[in-house]
Amino acid sequence: MAIKTFTALEYMTHTNYNTYCQNNGLKWLDTQTTSFGASLLTSNVFTTEFDSYRIVIDEFKPGAGTDTLLMCMRTSGGRYTAGNYYWTYNGVVWSSAAAIGNMGFATTKFEITSGGNARHHGATIEINNIRTSGKPSIYWQATDTVNNCNRIGSGFIYNTADYVGVDIFTNSGSVMICNMSVYGYRKA
Amino acid sequence: MAVKTFTQAQLTASDVNTYALKGDTFIASASVTAGQLINCFTSTYEQYKIVVSNFVATTDCHLWMQTGYNGGTIWIGGGYYQGGAYQGYSTGTISAFVNNNAAPYFYICGGCNAATGFPNSAVVNLTRPSLNTYLAYSAQGTYHLSVNISAIQHYGQNTSAQVADSIRWATTAGAVSSGTISVYGVMQP
Numbered sequence: 001m002a003i004k005t006f007t008a009l010e011y012m013t014h015t016n017y018n019t020y021c022q023n024n025g026l027k028w029l030d031t032q033t034t035s036f037g038a039s040l041l042t043s044n045v046f047t048t049e050f051d052s053y054r055i056v057i058d059e060f061k062p063g064a065g066t067d068t069l070l071m072c073m074r075t076s077g078g079r080y081t082a083g084n085y086y087w088t089y090n091g092v093v094w095s096s097a098a099a100i101g102n103m104g105f106a107t108t109k110f111e112i113t114s115g116g117n118a119r120h121h122g123a124t125i126e127i128n129n130i131r132t133s134g135k136p137s138i139y140w141q142a143t144d145t146v147n148n149c150n151r152i153g154s155g156f157i158y159n160t161a162d163y164v165g166v167d168i169f170t171n172s173g174s175v176m177i178c179n180m181s182v183y184g185y186r187k188a
Numbered sequence: 189m190a191v192k193t194f195t196q197a198q199l200t201a202s203d204v205n206t207y208a209l210k211g212d213t214f215i216a217s218a219s220v221t222a223g224q225l226i227n228c229f230t231s232t233y234e235q236y237k238i239v240v241s242n243f244v245a246t247t248d249c250h251l252w253m254q255t256g257y258n259g260g261t262i263w264i265g266g267g268y269y270q271g272g273a274y275q276g277y278s279t280g281t282i283s284a285f286v287n288n289n290a291a292p293y294f295y296i297c298g299g300c301n302a303a304t305g306f307p308n309s310a311v312v313n314l315t316r317p318s319l320n321t322y323l324a325y326s327a328q329g330t331y332h333l334s335v336n337i338s339a340i341q342h343y344g345q346n347t348s349a350q351v352a353d354s355i356r357w358a359t360t361a362g363a364v365s366s367g368t369i370s371v372y373g374v375m376q377p
Contacts, residue, residue, distance in 0.1 A: 008201050024213065025373070090282055101280050129309050137308070154329075185239055186372075
């Protein structure tokens with residue numbers, strides 16, 4: 001996309017708009033927040049407009065002690081909880097350089113990261129093959145202060161369905177703070 | 189980027205420059221059967237994101253990508269260095285993966301026939317394809333074959349000093365069947 005710097009007293013024309021403003025590749029769709037209470041963040045913004053989405057988790061901080069941040073897909077019937085979630089993650093421990101990893105085989109949710117309530121944590125999650133004939137694939141990167149490592153994860157759902165959104169929540173069900181923003185990748 | 193609700197009848201030049209011209213930009217997309225995207229890299233951006241979605245092949249394979257220049261008339265056939273890991277979903281076992289300039293392309297993700305497996309996908313980050321410096325590459329994707337399902341993460345560079353403007357892709361075995369590849373530019377100051 002070309003870039004134009006507009007000057008004073010110059011109007012934006014419809015051609016300008018179509019040329020410079022219509023090509024946003026990553027479209028913000030939704031932001032959900034919660035603090036000092038239930039951890040559940042629900043976003044039902046997946047549509048046929050996009051096949052691929054980015055989810056940004058910002059400021060996740062458990063309510064007490066340590067907790068695990070989890071994610072499930074949603075269909076029109078609610079949270080998808082069948083045992084069709086397959087995932088792995090690995091990371092390198094900051095203090096020792098030791099490699100760690102874990103996996104979930106036919107589980108009921110994705111395990112995004114773990115953290116203690118002394119730190120804020122972030123995660124960037126990419127989801128592909130939504131609302132197509134494919135089975136959704138997921139990749140993510142996150143900070144993990146339980147294992148003191150980066151967390152690089154991948155996974156998929158062995159089920160084709162009309163997924164309309166995601167649930168983000170913690171193992172304990174409570175949280176001090178967590179924000180989630182969802183973006184869609186323009187596909188044409 | 190700041191978000192603003194406009195109330196005035198006309199936007200000022202400053203409004204447009206501040207609120208309308210920033211962010212990731214969709215550049216182009218193509219069916220994987222097209223095999224290439226020509227002139228998708230320009231000097232406007234230094235970083236690009238490539239999303240491979242719903243990729244199906246005729247048989248078990250790797251999907252690979254190669255950069256090119258002169259409007260895609262010349263393809264860079266060497267200097268691809270890549271390291272990474274596979275991690276099986278059933279075991280969690282991590283297996284190293286390298287391409288020490290042995291294959292003339294970057295490996296992206298797995299591919300398989302939909303009748304024996306299911307679609308693969310990947311998110312690829314490319315830095316500096318349109319500058320005459322080493323191109324940096326990273327990707328996360330699925331490696332679903334008919335008998336093997338795992339995640340794949342890899343990182344690398346291409347040592348060519350050519351200014352790349354195009355990208356093409358193919359499989360290490362069989363042919364592509366369906367899927368979409370989209371290219372996005374990451375806005376820079």
